[in-house]
Amino acid sequence: MASISSESLTFECETGNYHTFCPISCVAWLYQKIEDSFFLVIGTKTCGYFLQNALGVMIFAEPRYAMAELEESDISAKLNDYKELKRLCLQIQQDRNPSVIVWIGTCTTEIIKMDLEGMAPKIETELKIPIVVARANGLDYAFTQGEDTVLAALAHRCPEVSLVKNKNLSLEKTKVNEIFDNIFNFSKKSKEEEKQISLKKTEKTNNHPPLVLFGSLPSLVTKQLTLELEKQGITVSGWLPSERYTDLPCLNQEVFVCGVNPFLSRTATTLMRRKKCKLISAPFPIGPDGTRVWIEKICNVFQIKPQGLEERESTIWKSFENYLNLVKGKSVFFMGDNLLELSLARFLIRSGMIVYEIGIPYMDKRFQSAELALLEKTCSMMNVPLPRIVEKPDNYNQIQRIKELQPDLAITGMAHANPLEARGISTKWSVEFTFAQIHGFTNSKDILELVTRPFRKNQIEDETGWVKLVK
Amino acid sequence: MKLAYWMYAGPAHIGTLRVASSFKNVHAIMHAPLGDDYFNVMRSMLERERDFTPVTASIVDRHILSRGSQEKVIKNILRKNKEEKPDLIVLTPTCTSSILQEDLQTFVDRAKIESTSDVLFADVNHYRINEFQAADRTLEQITRFYLEKSKKQKVLDLKKTEKPSANILGIFTLGFHNQHDCRELKRLLNDLGIQINEIIPEGCSVNNLQNLPKAWFNIVPYREIGLMTAQYLKQEFDIPYLSNTPMGILGTSAFIKEIAEIVKKKDPTNSFNFEDYIEKQTQYVSQAAWFSKSIDCQNLTGKKVVVFGDATHAASITKILAREMGIHVSCSGTYCKNDADWFREQVEGFCDEVLITENHTEVGNMIARIEPVAIFGTQMERHIGKRLDIPCGVISAPVHIQNFPLGYRPFLGYEGTNQIADLIYNSFSLGMEDHLLEFFGGHDTKKGSVKKLSNEDGISWSIDGLKELDKIPSFVRGKVQKNTEKFALEKGIQTITCEVMYAAKESVGA
Numbered sequence: 001m002a003s004i005s006s007e008s009l010t011f012e013c014e015t016g017n018y019h020t021f022c023p024i025s026c027v028a029w030l031y032q033k034i035e036d037s038f039f040l041v042i043g044t045k046t047c048g049y050f051l052q053n054a055l056g057v058m059i060f061a062e063p064r065y066a067m068a069e070l071e072e073s074d075i076s077a078k079l080n081d082y083k084e085l086k087r088l089c090l091q092i093q094q095d096r097n098p099s100v101i102v103w104i105g106t107c108t109t110e111i112i113k114m115d116l117e118g119m120a121p122k123i124e125t126e127l128k129i130p131i132v133v134a135r136a137n138g139l140d141y142a143f144t145q146g147e148d149t150v151l152a153a154l155a156h157r158c159p160e161v162s163l164v165k166n167k168n169l170s171l172e173k174t175k176v177n178e179i180f181d182n183i184f185n186f187s188k189k190s191k192e193e194e195k196q197i198s199l200k201k202t203e204k205t206n207n208h209p210p211l212v213l214f215g216s217l218p219s220l221v222t223k224q225l226t227l228e229l230e231k232q233g234i235t236v237s238g239w240l241p242s243e244r245y246t247d248l249p250c251l252n253q254e255v256f257v258c259g260v261n262p263f264l265s266r267t268a269t270t271l272m273r274r275k276k277c278k279l280i281s282a283p284f285p286i287g288p289d290g291t292r293v294w295i296e297k298i299c300n301v302f303q304i305k306p307q308g309l310e311e312r313e314s315t316i317w318k319s320f321e322n323y324l325n326l327v328k329g330k331s332v333f334f335m336g337d338n339l340l341e342l343s344l345a346r347f348l349i350r351s352g353m354i355v356y357e358i359g360i361p362y363m364d365k366r367f368q369s370a371e372l373a374l375l376e377k378t379c380s381m382m383n384v385p386l387p388r389i390v391e392k393p394d395n396y397n398q399i400q401r402i403k404e405l406q407p408d409l410a411i412t413g414m415a416h417a418n419p420l421e422a423r424g425i426s427t428k429w430s431v432e433f434t435f436a437q438i439h440g441f442t443n444s445k446d447i448l449e450l451v452t453r454p455f456r457k458n459q460i461e462d463e464t465g466w467v468k469l470v471k
Numbered sequence: 472m473k474l475a476y477w478m479y480a481g482p483a484h485i486g487t488l489r490v491a492s493s494f495k496n497v498h499a500i501m502h503a504p505l506g507d508d509y510f511n512v513m514r515s516m517l518e519r520e521r522d523f524t525p526v527t528a529s530i531v532d533r534h535i536l537s538r539g540s541q542e543k544v545i546k547n548i549l550r551k552n553k554e555e556k557p558d559l560i561v562l563t564p565t566c567t568s569s570i571l572q573e574d575l576q577t578f579v580d581r582a583k584i585e586s587t588s589d590v591l592f593a594d595v596n597h598y599r600i601n602e603f604q605a606a607d608r609t610l611e612q613i614t615r616f617y618l619e620k621s622k623k624q625k626v627l628d629l630k631k632t633e634k635p636s637a638n639i640l641g642i643f644t645l646g647f648h649n650q651h652d653c654r655e656l657k658r659l660l661n662d663l664g665i666q667i668n669e670i671i672p673e674g675c676s677v678n679n680l681q682n683l684p685k686a687w688f689n690i691v692p693y694r695e696i697g698l699m700t701a702q703y704l705k706q707e708f709d710i711p712y713l714s715n716t717p718m719g720i721l722g723t724s725a726f727i728k729e730i731a732e733i734v735k736k737k738d739p740t741n742s743f744n745f746e747d748y749i750e751k752q753t754q755y756v757s758q759a760a761w762f763s764k765s766i767d768c769q770n771l772t773g774k775k776v777v778v779f780g781d782a783t784h785a786a787s788i789t790k791i792l793a794r795e796m797g798i799h800v801s802c803s804g805t806y807c808k809n810d811a812d813w814f815r816e817q818v819e820g821f822c823d824e825v826l827i828t829e830n831h832t833e834v835g836n837m838i839a840r841i842e843p844v845a846i847f848g849t850q851m852e853r854h855i856g857k858r859l860d861i862p863c864g865v866i867s868a869p870v871h872i873q874n875f876p877l878g879y880r881p882f883l884g885y886e887g888t889n890q891i892a893d894l895i896y897n898s899f900s901l902g903m904e905d906h907l908l909e910f911f912g913g914h915d916t917k918k919g920s921v922k923k924l925s926n927e928d929g930i931s932w933s934i935d936g937l938k939e940l941d942k943i944p945s946f947v948r949g950k951v952q953k954n955t956e957k958f959a960l961e962k963g964i965q966t967i968t969c970e971v972m973y974a975a976k977e978s979v980g981a
Contacts, residue, residue, distance in 0.1 A: 016530055017547075022506030044566040044597070045482040048475055050509045069473040072598035075570055084472035091474060107504045107567040111536065138504030138567075139532050396527070396554065415511035415524065422521035470521050 009376060009386050011363065016392035019415045020337035020361060021054060021431065022047070023136040023146030024104050027065045028055050029435070030150055033216045036099035036244045038092050039065035042085070042116070043106030064096060070108055081114050086123050093129055100157075100245040102150060105135035130245070132157060142361035144263040144338045144434060147216055151267040154241055155214075155275060158251040208302040210237040212249045212277070214267050215260035217439055219243060224440045225260065225285060232299055232306055240267070251275040258298055260285055260439060263339035265367035283371040285439050286340070287347030287447065288316040293374055316441050320351070323448035326455050328352040330408040333401075336360045336393050337413050338434050342368060344411070345387060346375040347447060354384050356405050359393035409454060424468040426454035477831045477851060479806035479869060484565045485510055486605030486696075487593040488526055490613065491561045493644045493672040497613075498525045498557040498588075500547055502540070502568035502575060505530055517875050518644055527551065531568055540573055548582040548590060558677045559589045559613070566597035589677070591616060603695040603781070604809060606643065610672060611699040617680035618707070629684050629708065635734045635741065636666035638686040638704075640712075641697025642673040647784070647868040648882050649673070652692060655881035659717070663730060664743050671700075684708040688733045692716055692883060693783045695807060717883050718787035719891065720759050721794055724749045752885045759888035762896070763796050771899060772797045777841055779826070779834055779848040780867025782807040784882070786817040788847050788866050791891060793821035798895075801841045802826055804834065831855075845898045850874070860949070864898035929965065930956050936967040954979055 024047055027039040041047055048067040055063075068088050073079045089101055105116050120131040134153040136146035213225070213236055226236045238249020240257075251257075253276035259268055262284050271277040282297035283290045292313045299306045317324075332348055334341045336359025345355045365372065379386050390398075395416065402410055402425060410420055410427045417427040432450055437443045461467060484501060488510045491499035501507060511524040529540070529547040548560055562579050579592040591613065595605040621627040637660060642653045650673075657667055668686035669679055689704055689712035691697040701712035711733055717726035731745040753760050762768055776798055778789045782805045789803040803818045804826030805811070811827045818825060826837055835855045838846060846856045846863040850871050856863035865874055866882075881887040932940070943951050951972075958975035959967050 016505070016532070017527060018505075019508055019511060020506055022504075022509070024506075042472075045478060045601075046484070046507060046566045046597075048478055049481045049485065050506070052477060053509065053513060063476075067473075067475040069475045071473060074472055075598060079472070081472075088472060088474050107531070108570065111567060111570050138506040139536060142505055399523070413512065415508065415515050418515045418519060419521060419523045 009372065009389060011365075011389050011391060013391045014394040014397060016394070018336065018359070018361070018393045018395045018398075019413045021143040021413075022050050022138045023141040023143055023149065024051065024106060025054055025143060026136060026146030026150060027051070027102075027104060030102075030147060030216055030241070031064045033218075034100070034241050034243065034245055036246065037064060037102055038096055038098035038100070039102045039104060040068050040088065040092065041065065041104040041106065042068040042070065042109050042114070043104075044070050044108050047106050047108075064098065066092070075108070075112060077112075082119050082122070085119060086126065089123055089127055089129070089131070093127055098129070098245075100130045100132055102132045102134060102153075104146075104150075105133065105137055107137045107139050110135065110137050110139055130157065142337065142339070144261070144340070145266075145362065147261075148264050148266045151214060151216070151240055151264060152270040154245075154248065155251065155267060155270045157245075158240065158248045158275065160252045160275075161250055208234060208304070210250070210255045211235065211298065211302075212238045212240060212251060212255050212257050213260055214240040214257055214271065215264055216241050217260060218437055221437050221439050221443065224442055228291070228295060228440060229298065231308075232295060232304055234298060234302060234304065240271075251277055253277070256280055256301060258282060258294075259367070261340070262343055262368055262371060265364040268367050281367075281370045283346070283374040284343045286343040286444075287350065288313045288441050288444050289350045289378070290343055290347060290371075290374070291439070291441050291444070293370075297370065312441060316444060320445065320448060323445070323452050324351055326452045327448065329354070330455070331356055331405070332451075333398075333405065333407040333410045334358045334360075335395065335398050335410060335412040335416065335430070336390065337430050340433050340438075341411075342371050342375060342389070344433060344447065346371065346378050347444070348451065349375070349382055349384060349387075350378050351448065352382070355387040356407055357398070357401065358387050358389045359398060360389060360391055363389065363391045409451065411451075422468070422470045426458060428454055479829055479831070479849065479851070481602035481869075482566060483595040483597045483600050483602065483605035484563050484593075486602040486607070487561065487563045487595060487609045489602075489643050489645055490606050490609040490672050491559075491563070491593075492525050493642070493674070494559070494613070495674055495676045496525075496557050497559045497561065497677060498527070498551050498555055499561045499563050499593075500544075500551060501526065501528045501563045501565055502544060502573075503528045503531060503563075503565040504567050505532070507565050507567070514644060517870075517872050519875070520644075525555070525557065531571070535571070539571075540578070544575065544578040545582045548578070549585055552582075552586045552588045557588050559591060560586065561591050561593050561609070561613075563593045564595070564597070569597050589616070589620075603807065606696045607699045610641070610697060611703050613677065614671070614680055614683065614700050615703055617677055618683065621681040627681055627684070631687060631737075632666060632668060632685050634666050635664065635738060636668040636686045637730075638668045638683055638689045638710075639670045640689055640691050640700050641693050641695075642670055643696060644673065645868075646693070646696075647781075647870055647874065648876075648880055651879055651881040652883040652887070654879070655884035655886050656690070656692060656717070658886075659723075659727075659884045662748065663727065663745065664741075665730065665734070684710065686710060687737055688712060688730070693781075694810065694813070695781055695783060716783050716787050718784075718887060719791035719795055720753055720757060720885075720888050722787055722790065723884055723888065724753065757885040757888040759795065759892045762892045767896065768796055771896075773799050774845070774899065775799050775801045775841065775843045776845045776847060777801055777838055777843040777852075778803045778822070778866070779805070779846075779852055781805060782810040782814045782817075784867035786814055788891070789818045789821050792847070792895070796895065801843055802837055804828065804837070845895075847895070847898070862898045864894045866894070930959050931966050933966050933968045935969045936972055939969050939972050951976075 024041050031037055031039050103116055116133045120133050124131045132153045134150040136149045222239055229236055240249055242248050255277045257271045257277040258280040268279055272279050280298055280301050282294045285291040285294040292309050296306050331354045333356045339361055341358050341360045345358045349355055410425050411430050412427050414429055417429055420427045428450060436446050438447050488499050491497050508528045511526055514520050514524045529544050551560055562575055564575055576592050579590050583590045593609050595608060639656055642649050669682050689701045689710055691701045691712055691714045694714050704710045705712055713729050715726050717723040727745055727749055734741050778785050778800055785803060785805045789800050792798040793800050800822035802824045803822040805814045806829045808827055815825050831851045838855055846852050846861055847866045849867050849869050853863040853865055880890050955967055955972050955975040958978055959971055964971055
């Protein structure tokens with residue numbers, strides 16, 4: 001077993017019998033990110049039960065999402081989908097008054113072929129509220145890819161008028177925004193100031209085409225990444241998604257776009273093909289190594305010479321020393337469920353770990369090409385064999401491989417974590433990487449904090465001798 | 472279509488999976504899209520299960536939409552058969568797969584030919600029944616299958632055990648305090664000199680199902696799951712069953728008396744004195760009878776509470792509160808709509824009103840309207856309570872991880888009565904705190920009061936009024952403020968001064 005080829009990366013594809021979250025889970029973080037949105041998941045009790053249990057406490061905080069629960073009469077087409085959806089959306093509009101309603105299509109709407117894309121524009125006109133349709137279903141996608149479908153749908157709603165080039169028009173747009181803000185009771189003054197500051201900044205910094213970053217991150221992290229680029233004289237003209245639906249960035253053929261997460265390949269495709277944007281292919285800003293190359297690639301495209309990045313990276317690495325001592329030489333097995341695996345594995349190899357297997361739900365070799373290249377480079381630099389990459393893994397087979405390889409750490413879903421722990425295999429719950437802040441120089445520490453937690457805990461277990469607790 | 476934020480009972484396949492994974496060496500295969508195997512996460516997290524959950528999915532993806540499952544399901548069944556060698560494989564449809572209208576029964580029939588495991592198709596309609604009903608059905612389906620199989624093989628031994636014995640039907644994975652209840656029931660039966668024949672499904676092998684008819688009688692501790700099996704066993708083998716829940720002192724003694732009747736009918740020579748046993752347990756083992764007599768419990772007399780949960784727990788707790796503790800149950804309710812008639816009959820006379828609903832906002836509105844001193848409900852009611860600042864004791868599923876305690880916390884039997892008494896007592900504000908509330912006029916006696924009056928009705932506080940308010944202990948200040956504002960609003964007073972506060976206090980006291 002584990003005869004790993006060290007010459008070039010090997011890709012395998014298994015049965016796809018693996019555990020992951022349903023992509024509708026993206027509503028959990030997206031409704032928080034896009035503050036004026038409401039997410040309506042059109043599905044069955046099964047979808048609702050999943051959301052309710054997976055999101056735990058959040059469900060009690062009057063979240064801005066709900067289920068449109070399909071009943072037997074909906075399935076057998078005794079009821080009119082259009083009328084039903086209109087009724088629910090009207091209710092949402094009256095109760096919550098959002099700026100946009102996002103419909104999340106599910107497996108059931110796919111199977112009964114409910115024409116969500118067809119109905120949305122009609123209801124949108126009638127209720128005068130934008131309705132965005134994203135088909136984030138388990139038939140086609142895994143976990144974080146849900147965000148990809150939503151962002152791809154949102155990309156279509158981005159205005160095409162450039163803010164930088166056509167100032168008159170953009171000012172007009174600002175006015176429209178002001179009116180919106182008045183309606184929603186948001187301070188227009190600070191908005192105006194913000195706009196002016198951003199305009200001034202554009203003038204101050206290097207002359208480069210507009211750059212829009214895509215991927216949903218907590219606002220603190222977007223701020224950190226934006227500042228990191230600003231240090232290089234690069235202005236971020238917008239983020240997809242923005243914090244408010246009414247502030248979506250302008251996209252057109254002059255705009256350069258760059259992704260911050262590895263699962264956004266559909267969004268990237270949409271931006272290139274539909275919005276004619278130019279995609280900057282880069283590894284993702286996960287880990288100081290990834291962040292540095294990410295910035296370098298962007299600088300490179302804008303023909304800017306990156307300043308002080310090397311020192312920045314090495315200071316960060318130095319501050320990790322304690323963690324690095326813990327992880328050095330230890331082995332990891334990624335079972336795969338959220339598509340962050342490749343970037344995380346690359347960072348962990350650079351941190352001195354050995355990766356046996358990278359399980360991943362879906363591998364877009366084009367969108368991840370820069371990340372793959374960096375992985376290869378990192379392996380040869382650290383002088384470790386290249387890990388096997390297993391697309392659509394089979395959890396049963398993986399458990400057999402884990403039993404054989406006895407890795408020091410398995411990064412896996414909750415379904416397997418406790419049973420593996422009981423068998424003496426340390427685990428880290430993979431979903432935490434999706435919710436923790438892991439992007440940029442500053443947050444790389446959090447990744448190691450997560451990864452080393454079982455090792456730090458093992459120090460206790462060594463003393464008690466309670467390692468294997470199953471018969 | 473229904474706008475829904477939360478549900479009390481899960482989808483049907485969860486019920487089927489709970490039954491299947493409770494049995495020993497039974498594997499369930501879900502015909503489901505990616506991500507529907509969330510059950511495994513729940514079992515691994517909530518139950519802190521050490522073993523891999525014996526549930527896998529036969530993934531429904533785009534290809535299956537276009538060409539059908541073809542051999543995939545059969546292959547997956549045979550593969551599991553080879554890998555795990557389970558006694559039984561249960562093929563479980565999900566709401567998604569059931570609208571594909573594939574003939575899953577045919578797949579099962581075809582897989583059976585090659586498989587060394589038995590293969591069953593859980594026939595549940597996802598759009599008509601919920602988690603509990605599906606679990607009830609599946610348990611009956613599996614029991615029936617194995618009894619009929621033994622009958623055909625002519626190995627079914629119908630001879631009763633020599634000593635009185637019972638089966639316990641309906642102990643499950645992910646059930647509310649099920650493991651603890653099971654232990655307590657075993658202890659109780661042991662005390663009564665009754666052997667445990669089989670406990671199903673938790674930890675039971677399907678090969679043991681043929682022993683079921685040997686028992687003298689069946690016990691169904693929770694009526695949501697297990698009743699169908701008990702009825703089947705009654706019909707087929709004439710085994711009597713008890714479906715009364717031994718919860719609370721009176722509930723437990725009624726349960727024991729019923730057992731006594733069954734045992735004495737079958738074996739008139741049985742000399743065990745059940746009455747003495749009940750007396751001794753009530754007096755000394757359970758502290759609950761003494762508790763209800765103590766002055767602690769006296770303080771609870773006539774307090775208004777609300778109960779909501781599954782039919783079994785809500786009915787039992789309502790009866791305990793009303794009959795055993797003298798607490799005033801303003802409303803008792805359940806989300807088990809299919810069992811509404813039974814529930815109404817059980818709580819009749821023990822509460823002012825009955826609420827049968829699956830809609831948590833209705834429950835929330837009811838609680839806001841009644842403004843009880845404490846709530847006994849599910850995790851949802853606990854959160855409603857948090858929002859309204861009313862304490863809540865959790866007495867029923869749906870539950871969170873904290874409702875899977877490591878310590879021994881049964882709800883059934885005599886130890887259960889102690890646990891329930893603690894739970895109820897701790898949910899109320901403590902005695903002294905309560906006197907302070909009274910003293911400062913902190914009780915809501917008016918009907919239809921409005922929540923959150925502050926700063927919404929143009930009422931302002933004068934400086935001396937605020938000073939007086941500050942003197943009131945912080946934990947009752949909010950309530951006093953609210954009541955004073957309510958008083959001012961009723962009287963049309965704009966500014967609250969010291970005098971207004973005193974007047975408000977008097978009016979509440981009156």
